[in-house]
Amino acid sequence: MATVIDGKALSKEIRAQVKDQVPALEKKYGKTPHLVVVLVGEDPASQSYVRAKERACERAGIRSTKLTKDPSISEEELINLVKSLNEDPDVHGILVQLPLPDHIDANKVIDTIEQKKDVDGFHPLNIAALQIGTPGVLPATPKGIMTMLESINVDLQGKKALIVGRSNIVGKPIAQLLLRKHATVTIAHSRTKDLKKECLDADVIIAAVGRAKMITGDMIKEGAVVIDVGVNRVDGKLIGDVDFESAKEKASFITPVPGGVGPMTIASLLQNTLECFEVLESK
Numbered sequence: 001m002a003t004v005i006d007g008k009a010l011s012k013e014i015r016a017q018v019k020d021q022v023p024a025l026e027k028k029y030g031k032t033p034h035l036v037v038v039l040v041g042e043d044p045a046s047q048s049y050v051r052a053k054e055r056a057c058e059r060a061g062i063r064s065t066k067l068t069k070d071p072s073i074s075e076e077e078l079i080n081l082v083k084s085l086n087e088d089p090d091v092h093g094i095l096v097q098l099p100l101p102d103h104i105d106a107n108k109v110i111d112t113i114e115q116k117k118d119v120d121g122f123h124p125l126n127i128a129a130l131q132i133g134t135p136g137v138l139p140a141t142p143k144g145i146m147t148m149l150e151s152i153n154v155d156l157q158g159k160k161a162l163i164v165g166r167s168n169i170v171g172k173p174i175a176q177l178l179l180r181k182h183a184t185v186t187i188a189h190s191r192t193k194d195l196k197k198e199c200l201d202a203d204v205i206i207a208a209v210g211r212a213k214m215i216t217g218d219m220i221k222e223g224a225v226v227i228d229v230g231v232n233r234v235d236g237k238l239i240g241d242v243d244f245e246s247a248k249e250k251a252s253f254i255t256p257v258p259g260g261v262g263p264m265t266i267a268s269l270l271q272n273t274l275e276c277f278e279v280l281e282s283k
């Protein structure tokens with residue numbers, strides 16, 4: 001029976017550490033770290049993520065501002081807004097909540113964010129830094145996953161890690177971070193021939209697909225570590241990509257949904273905001 005990695009509890013610890021750091025930073029630089037979240041439209045999931053981020057900032061003593069924009073905002077207007085935030089010396093982190101309406105090219109907007117204020121770690125220069133291993137902002141979800149793996153002291157060296165999903169925000173960056181820890185990394189996706197075989201071979205499985213309960217216990221090697229990134233709304237409930245009930249019989253460690261990777265993403269965002277603050281203010 002697997003040990004459950006309690007993302008909520010771990011996130012609470014990290015948020016408390018962040019909260020402890022804020023007064024010293026304020027004293028040192030004479031400013032409060034400030035995150036600006038730009039929300040375009042009224043997508044309920046985005047609204048709830050933004051609310052959670054705002055609340056977490058408030059509790060940690062980080063200033064946060066939400067800028068809500070009508071979905072009819074043009075790409076140019078949004079880019080100009082980001083440019084003005086780049087130039088504002090009192091803004092240390094800029095987060096444009098995705099997805100954006102179809103008429104706006106999200107890549108163009110993200111490219112506009114000043115690299116040092118890119119708390120999501122999505123800017124191409126931060127992605128390049130991640131690839132090369134130079135300093136940069138790490139994307140929040142993969143960073144949170146690595147913190148979870150560190151919390152259970154799993155030695156990743158030489159271990160087979162399977163990532164299911166190859167998105168730019170989860171699959172690809174977590175692959176880089178696992179490589180840094182010397183894991184042997186495989187990335188599966190929708191064209192993978194035999195997913196079950198790949199899963200059964202893995203010592204660590206990171207499921208980031210967006211399909212409820214697609215990884216079942218019979219696909220998991222005895223003793224594997226299973227990290228469930230998926231968030232699927234089914235009949236009003238949040239369900240992961242992993243079938244928790246059957247998977248916990250096989251795994252050594254497993255993350256729940258909710259209460260696993262989700263809270264860690266928010267904790268990592270707060271850490272990133274402080275990191276950006278220090279980089280910007282220590283110039």
Ligand code: NDP
Pocket residue numbers: 141164165166167168169170171188189190191192195208209210211229230231232261262263265
């Ligand atoms: P994307 O939709 O961008 O990517 C999904 C990936 O899954 C794609 O690479 C796709 O392959 C792959 N895939 C789809 N179907 C299959 C299949 N049958 N077998 C194997 N692979 C498949 O998703 P994201 O990475 O953005 O998000 C993944 C999940 O994680 C979602 O549920 C999302 O809500 C959640 N999430 C949770 C976060 C958190 O903080 N907890 C943060 C970010 C995401 P292909 O590339 O071939 O199409």
